[in-house]
Amino acid sequence: MADKSLNRTELVAAVAAESGQSQAAVNGVLDALFSTLATSVGEGTKVTIPGWLAIERTHRAARAGRNPSTGEAIQIAAGYGVKVSAGSKLKAAAK
Template sequence: MADKSLNRTELVAAVAAASGQSQAAVNSTLDALFSTVAEEVGKGTKITIPGWLSFERTHRAARAGRNPSTGEAIQIAAGYGVKVSAGSKLKAAAK
């Protein structure tokens, strides 16, 4: 696993330094990006940033499961999840 991590504050500071924008401007841009991604994925729209990332809503069928504390069989309702895939540029950067 990665030895380092970058939290949101550190990411905002790094992007602000690299772009010459204020941290407030970068922070509001990230808020708008995440809000838009969440809204569109919630509608079922696939979002693709070629070479970097793609976000897609996936459907999970209803299934049988077990309550881990009692061992009782339960029915898990159908629902949705989100699939995030790395693009070629991001994969190449990770090598």
């Protein structure tokens, strides 16, 4: 695992410095980006940023599970998850 991490505040500061925009403007853009992603993925629309990311909603079928504390068999309802795939540029940057 990576020893380093970049939290949202640090990301906003780095993007603001790189782009010459204010941190408030960058923060507003990130808020809008995440809101649009959440709405689109929630509606089942795949969001693709070519070369960087692909984000889509996936369906999970109902399945049998087990309660870890009692060992009792339980039924887990069907639901949705999110799949995030790295694009070629992001993969190349990680090498």
